[in-house]
Structure formats: C-alpha cells, structure tokens
Amino acid sequence: MTFNSGPDFSRRSFLQRAGLLGFSVVGVGAAGSLLSACGPTNSTAAGGGAAAALKPGGVLKAALTGEPDSLDPAVSSVYTGAQVYDGIFSKLVDLGPDGSVVPRLATKWTAQDDKTWVFDLADNAYFHNGEKFSAADVKYTFERILDPKTASAYAPLYTPIDSIEVVSPTQVIFHLKSSFGPFLTNLANNGEIVNQKAIESKDPARNPVGTGPFQFVEWVQGDHITLKKWDKYFRSGRPYFDEVDFRFLLVDQSRVDALSAGEINWADAVPLQQLPTLSKDPRFTYKTSPVAGIPDFLAMNVAKAPFNKKEVRQAIAWAIDRKVIKDIAYFGSGEVGVQEVPSGSPWYDGVDPFAAGPNLDKAKQLLAAAGYPNGLTIHYLGLPQYPELLKTGEIVAEALKKIGITMQIEQVDVSVWFDRYSKGDYEITSAYQERTIDPDNFYSLVARTGGSINSMKYSNPALDKLIDQAASSTDMAERKKLYTQIRAIVQDDCPLIFTHYETLNYLMQKNVSGSVVNPTLELNLEDVAFTG
C-alpha cells in the first residue's frame, strides 16, 4: 500500500521519491476490529449501486495516472503500484468501503489478549505458481517485511510484532510486544501475503506471485501491465473479468480522451476543472466518496515571527473562507477542510470552531492583540506543482488583504519546496498529508513535538501527552473522545489550519459496475464487472 495518494497522482509521485514516504508510512492504521463496531458510514456514497446483473468475462482496460515502480508489495512505494499489485495478492483482512474489517485469507480472528492475535486461515487458496497457501507464508511475509535486508518502507507498520507462531497450516498466532490498536488495519493496509519459493526464484519486482484474483501476465515498460483471471482464486464467483489491462496515462486530458473514445473502460483521477461536466456526462459513471483522500492545510512556522504569536495564526484562521477555497481552487470537489479525516471516516466528529467564519472583525482584533494593529507582511511559499494548492494561496492572500495582511507569494520548484518545508525555512505555506485512516497517523507525525512531518516546529507537551494516550488505547470510544480533545487544542493553537479535504474520484464507462473508492485506495477489481 502506498500513501502517495491524490486526485492527480502523477503529480504527487514526485514527492514520494523526494522522500515523503518517510513521512507517511509510520503508524498508519485505525483501531482495528473496533472499526467494525462503528457500523457502516456511507458506503452508498461510494457507489455500490450495482442493480444491473454482473456479467462474468470481458477485458477491463483501466487507465492509471502513472507507472508502478515495482510490483513487490513490500517494496513498491507509489500508489499506482498498489493499484496493480492489489489485484495479484490477497491480504489476511481487508477494509471495506465503510472502514469495516472484512475477512480475506484469514477467515476468522480473535485477540486472546491485547498482545496475542489468533488467525484462522483459508484452506482453499493457491499461489499463482501452484503452491498451496498456508500459515508458513504468513510468517514468511511479515518476517520478510521486517527484515532490514528487504528495506521495506512498510516495516514500521509491523514493528510491534514480536514473533509469529505457526500453529497449523491453517492457523497462525501473532505475538505483539505491546498493545497495538492499529494492528488489524495495518494488516489490511499493506499485508499482501507472498510465497517464499516465488520470491526467491524470480525477481519479485517484475514477477509478482500472489493468491489474488488475477495473475500477472506481462509488463511492457512505459505502456501497460496485463493481468489475467486466476482460476483457483479462493473466493467463489470472483473475479468477473477474464483480463485486466492497466495503461499508464500521465496526462489528465489523455485519460479523459481515451475514455471518451472508448479505448479504456475505467480511469483514475478526473481533472478537477472538468468534474462539473464529466460527473454528469451520461456516457460515464462517476465515483467519489468521502472515505479517503488528502487533507490540505495551511502550515505556519511557529518558530518564526510573526507566526510565533498564536493570535496571528488565529486571525488567519478567522479571515479565510474555506467554502470559497473549495468552490474555486477545487472546482467544488471534495470537502470543506474541517479535520484530518473526511466526513466518511468513523473518526470524523465534525466539530468545527470556525464554522461561523470568516469573521473579519474578530480577525482584526486578534491581529491588534498580537501587536499588529496596522497589519503586516508575510511570505507564502507556493507550490505551483499542485495548482489547487497555489490557487488556495492566492485566495488566502486576497482574503488576508481585508484584515491588513499583505501576503507575498513565492513559488518554488517542488524539490525546493520540500526541502524548505521540512527544514522550516518558510513562514506560511499550503501543505498536505497523505491519506489518514487513523487520526494517530496525522497527529503523531504532524503535530507531536519532534514528529517526522512537524514542519510547523510546533510543540505542546499537553498535546503530546494526549496524542500518546490516544495511540496506545485500544478502545474506540475513548480514542474518539481523545481525538476530539486533541483537535480542540490544535484548532485553538492553530499551528495549522485545515483548508480542504481532497477526495478521490474515478470515472468509468456506464457498463462498468462495482467500482468503489476504498479507504485503502485499492481498486478491489475482483468485485468489479461489466453489466452488458
């Protein structure tokens, strides 16, 4: 799984290489099985709606926003890699569109205590090389990810694993070092089960062998990857397609054109400026969902004047109009920025202290209180790579003018931006955090003292304590309460201001059914089929 997600993926993959991965992989996960207790959120928004009969067979031609780096699930670090290898491999468990944990290779699981997880495994799954799936593969998979020699970027997801015990071919026990709430979610995130024999016989980056619904056929560099149906797939009646062809169409317009011409059936990432027309186009089905995406925010360097003054940060929060940002910078797509998770997340509480904003009088009072009654000049580090972020900057600049703040924009290349942002060589900028399933993923990294992406250089010991407490707890209700408190502190102190939540979107031909946006960002093509 990757954390390099976004409506326009080709853009963001650069940052991935620039090192963002290090930012994103640590501590991803939700409170595991507790999620299911939360009940479905809004899976219907994600599109279910498969009223027409699903017809087995056919070839799906899907356009991705870029080419995978590798098809080895332990190594691949770009989002398009996961979109492809997700069809080749299976995981022990998966996350449904509503965030609930659903069985896959594991048929049943129980936590004997906080540190001991027992998994019963499917007895009818086979790898594409003919090997029968068993508990030994599970043990091998996670030991391989944790092996420093593999250099897997996903190792931090599994560091709490102490040992893996093979009880029988169909039962495995994970012994954890400590209580770890996000364990199941992490398994669903990046726990693709591999086979030792297959890994050791051929280069796993180019010859992926899994137990998934489709087996790998060929990868023509720069052109396409072909997968075909695996006849011995363990879930009966799946997959529907005989074959899936992934094309790499990096230019937004080329995906739209290919879809219009009927050359492809399915496309990732609709260009935002065309959403209003394409989403209503009778030729296509449009899918989006508030379950996954990217929170965008204004980050302010609290180590530098004038942003060392809380009132200045609060004044900016009261001056901006997030609805305008959504309507203009994002062409009305996505959600108004309220918190780190989208409204479809079980963690969303909807508490928004700035709901009544913008309030220019209040903003001016705060500025005066901070010692700037006559306004001030600030510098915004612009990232033209992502037009919507830069447009957000321009809208913010226009809004701040009204409270006497002159915001000068300096656009820099993405690598320069990344360097200056991570070093804290900026005053204010628009930043984003890759997918956040569990709020811990955001707050531990972004807001905690010394967090790996805490580029605001923010430090609040009281907040740190709450973040740690929330991470170690395994009680969903308690954690939710803690995150509400955490958000209240962050929104009062304003080291960052949420400006928007970008959601994912897919566009497909009318006869493609069953495609939904999943929290894991995977395509789950085994559930997708033609209707006619």
Added chain:
Amino acid sequence: MTAKSIPAGVTAVVRAFFWLPRSARAGVLILVVLVIVTLLAPLIAPHDPNAIDPTRVLAGPDLGHPFGADALGRDVFSRTVYALRTSLAIVFASVAVASLAALPLGTAAGYFGGWVDQVISRPLDMLLVLPALLLAITLIAIVGPGSIVAALAIALIYLPILARVQRAASLVVAHAGFVEGGRARGWSSFAVLRRHVVPNALGPLLVQAAILAGFAVQIEASLSFLGLGTQPPTPSLGLMLSEGRDVLTQAPWVEIFPGLAIAVIVLAFNLLGDGLRHRLDPQGMVS
C-alpha cells in the same frame, strides 16, 4: 512648422517617426498605444485584476467582462491590461539595463582593441555560450524568483549580444577618417569616443535592442510560465498563459487573450526593429 508654436523636441520626434519605413511606423503606433494602456491601466481596467469572484469562475466573455473570467473568477481583461504593464516594464527595464551596460563595454572593446578587448570580450563570450533560458533559470535559482530578478536575468542574456554588436560597430568607426582627425587634433580618447565614435556606432545597437525587446517579451513570458518570473497574484502574460493551460478546453479565453497580447507586442517590436535596421544598419551588422 515654426519652432515657436511646436517645441523642437516634438518636431524631432515627428520627423523621426516619418523617417521610419511605413511598417515600422505601425510598430511604433502599436507600442505607443500599449504604453498608454499600461500607464492608464487603473483607468482602463474595469475591475481589480486580483479580485476573486466565486460566482464568476471561468465565466465566458460578456459586455462587462469582454475577455471573460479565469479559474479564480478574476476579470481576464483587467488582468491582461495589468499584465501588459508588468511585461512591458520588465522588457523595457531589461533592454535598457543591457544596452546601457553594453554601450561602454562594447565601445571600449572595439575602439581600444588589444588587451582591453580581451578583458571585456572573453567573459562576455562565455556568457554567450550558455543557452539563454538556462542562463536565466540559473540566475533565478541562485537569487530567487521575482519580476526584478527576471528583468536582470533577461539583461544578462542580452548583455553579451548587445556588447558584441556595439564592439563591431565601434571597430569600424574607430578607423574612420574623422576619428583619426579627432585624435590628430589632440583630443582625449574620451572626447573622441563621445563626439565621434558613439554617435556614429549607435545605430546597430538600437536596431538590435529593438529586435531583442520583442524576444524579451517571450523570455519574460517563458520564465513566468515556469513560475520563475512574476509571482502570483500579480498578473503577467506568461503567468496567465500558465494559469490558462489547465482550463484550455473549458475556458479558452483565459489562454487566448494573454497569448494574443504577447503576439501583438512581439509583432510591434519586430516591425520597429526591422524598420530601424532598414535605416540604420544597411550593411547588416546586426545578425
């Protein structure tokens, strides 16, 4: 036409205008109109060029907004008017800086020759080796983006070109009889340069400067397009092109009008440059 009713300066300007070939007169007229437009920008632009209007995102042209609105709902006509101002200011500044620097350097190199020529010309030749845009991008990468830096970057590109033209012209004039005569009279080098060499060697520099001004518009647009020139939200023609590219299929007017403006400026400067060349550089010293 009496000197009493019409000031001598105006007479000279009018004369100079009619001294130009007809096509160049058209170029001058276009430039005069553009300069007037930029000077009166606040009066001509019907709206604040940076005012964001959520209700007019990508709205098409109408009577109140003849060029439509861009992705932020800003009036494209007003932005184009202000962008002309930014772009022309950068163009004039860059060409003026480059010409003023090239004049003494090129004259000295051409007139004195020898080691003076070597010291001046070799470093300039080194600049000439670098591709123009790369040179500008390198400078901006070091100093940081902005309108002034963009102007200086263009000046740096033009300096060696203009200095070489001035050097060649001075070299020719340096051996003319009237220069020898000045020297024979015992004039100082400075006096000879000021009275004989510069006035007689200036033509090719002016021609080259006018032609380069047209290209300067394009370089400025290229730099701003790449995000290295004028910084948003200040409108500049290149920046507007860059902003319009994403919405080309939905709202072509965001792209078309600044594109047309660039074409018109380049055309005007080229007409002027060609006309000047016709009159001032019949031997074809300017490449």
